[in-house]
Amino acid sequence: MVGFPLLLIPLAIYNIVVFLMPGVSFDAPLFTLTLMSGAAWPVTLSDVLLALGIVLLLLEVIKGARPGAKFLTDHLLSLIVFGAAAAEFLLWPKFNSSTYFLLALLSLSDFLSGIALRARRGKVASAAVARPAAPMPAPEPRFDPAPAPQAPVAESAPPDRVEPKMTPVETAPPPAPSPEVPSPGLQPSEGSSPPPEAPSR
Numbered sequence: 004m005v006g007f008p009l010l011l012i013p014l015a016i017y018n019i020v021v022f023l024m025p026g027v028s029f030d031a032p033l034f035t036l037t038l039m040s041g042a043a044w045p046v047t048l049s050d051v052l053l054a055l056g057i058v059l060l061l062l063e064v065i066k067g068a069r070p071g072a073k074f075l076t077d078h079l080l081s082l083i084v085f086g087a088a089a090a091e092f093l094l095w096p097k098f099n100s101s102t103y104f105l106l107a108l109l110s111l112s113d114f115l116s117g118i119a120l121r122a123r124r125g126k127v128a129s130a131a132v133a134r135p136a137a138p139m140p141a142p143e144p145r146f147d148p149a150p151a152p153q154a155p156v157a158e159s160a161p162p163d164r165v166e167p168k169m170t171p172v173e174t175a176p177p178p179a180p181s182p183e184v185p186s187p188g189l190q191p192s193e194g195s196s197p198p199p200e201a202p203s204r
Contacts, residue, residue: 008080009059010110013052014088017106020048021097029102049102056109060116067117078121082116 020027029052032045067077088107091098 006074006080008077008084008110008113010056010081010106010113012059013056013085014084014110015104016055016089017052017098017103029100049100051106052102056106060109060113063158064116064120067120070148078114078117081110081117085110085114150190 020029027048029049030047032047033051035045036044036046038044063081085107088103088110092103092107
């Protein structure tokens with residue numbers, strides 16, 4: 004359905020009615036609608052074909068507005084449909100009606116809208132390519148809150164080098180000299196003074 008010209012549908016229905024059903028009139032009412040005002044509205048085959056053509060033209064415009072939807076073949080097919088409708092309207096007496104003229108006009112609108120949408124997309128694409136890339140915005144300055152003041156910490160003095168203490172070794176006091184008492188039967192050695200005599204009583 005992407006490359007199929009939708010306006011060909013009402014034109015094909017008109018051709019079918021003209022060639023295969025010559026007794027069908029386009030102006031004869033198919034049914035009658037009663038409006039809220041109480042008036043009766045007779046709906047003819049021409050009204051149905053025109054309404055169908057307008058709805059299909061809307062779908063063609065929506066389809067052509069999508070990115071990459073309308074290619075050259077789509078425009079070419081729309082142009083062929085309009086050319087065939089215009090040739091039938093001008094050359095064959097069975098197609099010289101206002102209904103067929105309006106259908107041919109809708110097919111022309113389909114072709115021109117596709118060309119306009121394609122040109123518009125081309126301008127937007129070329130402008131996007133030609134426009135240099137916007138510079139990156141400078142980063143916003145950050146304001147960090149000031150840190151809360153901290154209590155001063157007393158610097159710990161480096162530990163003094165521990166000097167080895169010389170503890171004096173306590174030596175036992177020399178023994179007190181004992182009085183020399185000559186043992187009985189021992190002569191005093193030479194050089195030694197005789198013991199004192201005991202006082203007589």
